[in-house]
Amino acid sequence: MDQVKTDPRIIRTRKLIMDTFIDLSGKKEFKDITVKDITTEAMINRATFYYHFEDIYDLLDKVLSEVLLVNLKSEVYEKEEINEQSLTSIFKAITNFQMSLSNRCHRGYEDTIARIIRDQLEVLLYKMLLKQHQVKEDESLKVAAVMLSWGIYGASVEWRRNSQDATPEEYIKSAIPYILKGIE
Amino acid sequence: MDQVKTDPRIIRTRKLIMDTFIDLSGKKEFKDITVKDITTEAMINRATFYYHFEDIYDLLDKVLSEVLLVNLKSEVYEKEEINEQSLTSIFKAITNFQMSLSNRCHRGYEDTIARIIRDQLEVLLYKMLLKQHQVKEDESLKVAAVMLSWGIYGASVEWRRNSQDATPEEYIKSAIPYILKGIE
DNA sequence: GTAATTATGTTGGATATCCAACACAAGAAT
DNA sequence: ATTCTTGTGTTGGATATCCAACATAATTAC
Incomplete structure (x- = not known):
């Protein structure tokens, strides 16, 4: 009932990050994937990553x-x-x-x-x-x-x-x- | 020399809009494509569209x-x-x-x-x-x-x-x- | 070993994007 | 004709994202 709509930017950005991560993990092993790799590929700022996720394990x-x-x-x-x-x-x-x-x-x-x-x-x-x-x-x-x-x-x-x-x-x-x- | 870097959000958003438009124009004729179609599909706000483009012809x-x-x-x-x-x-x-x-x-x-x-x-x-x-x-x-x-x-x-x-x-x-x- | 490079998290202020609301136009439905 | 719907553009204030800078840890190079 009282569900507050989440900002579309949040949905879009999370999707971008997650899709990029899935994409990258098809190309190299998890241990070789850095936060920078992800954010660069997803075209978002590194600080924005930490706004959504605690770290790469999260x-x-x-x-x-x-x-x-x-x-x-x-x-x-x-x-x-x-x-x-x-x-x-x-x-x-x-x-x-x-x-x-x-x-x-x-x-x-x-x-x-x-x-x-x-x-x-x-x-x-x-x-x-x-x-x-x-x-x-x-x-x-x-x-x-x-x-x-x-x-x-x-x-x-x-x-x-x-x-x-x-x-x-x-x-x-x-x-x-x-x-x-x-x-x- | 004095090129000011354009904000990554601008690059990302324009790419989103343009890619979505190209995508949609493969599915229906140009005259049937509305600004709303594009922005919905691209997951960006309609106002943002007008921040980047004058109108759909632009x-x-x-x-x-x-x-x-x-x-x-x-x-x-x-x-x-x-x-x-x-x-x-x-x-x-x-x-x-x-x-x-x-x-x-x-x-x-x-x-x-x-x-x-x-x-x-x-x-x-x-x-x-x-x-x-x-x-x-x-x-x-x-x-x-x-x-x-x-x-x-x-x-x-x-x-x-x-x-x-x-x-x-x-x-x-x-x-x-x-x-x-x-x-x- | 140690210097040099690269990745991780964090912060405050700047900017792009969102939202809600509005006025207006065009077409469809009744 | 008249609602009713749907799309277009615009605006001011709210919020997510960006940037630059920093401190620290981890890796790489020599």
């Missing part, structure tokens, strides 16, 4: 969150329940997202990326759980969301490490019933 | 001039003399430019476009003539540039109308000696 964080959010199409899932189908879709989205990242050579930032993924997952799963149980907030559901997010993320790691001969769906299928029993 | 003027300038690679030609080779290249550039325009359906603006082309040509040719005759300025050379620009432009119109079975080079080749005799 930018990485926000860019990845946004990309992941698109992958998760969360506006769709938020309205759904947690069941075999939605869980499988989410798992697919996560593995998909990680595969797209591994092409971009963000070596040394696996921890950061992992945290971002789990954070986003957790928020999404918590919303779905709340909806499913018809409550406004609930601490135990929050913890459940934490555990589910770690579980899904961990499964995606293990899948990448061991089982890429199976599809993500196949890999996770047999485990899902046990998970679902816990939260129903 | 924008058309500047966009076409710039595109044409690139076609003419004038920074190259400015240093050359007017001879068979450079005249042919320029003629090719003009016909090329007009062909690319005709795909974009600017029906009803042929006069505007013609004026822009001749203006740019005239400036370029005048510079080349000055260089060739080793003077700083000269009224009769200016008039010569006017006539040459009209001549080249007219030839390009006639070529488009009648002789597209000949290449631009072939079309203009036999006439060039007569032109060159006049200015040498």
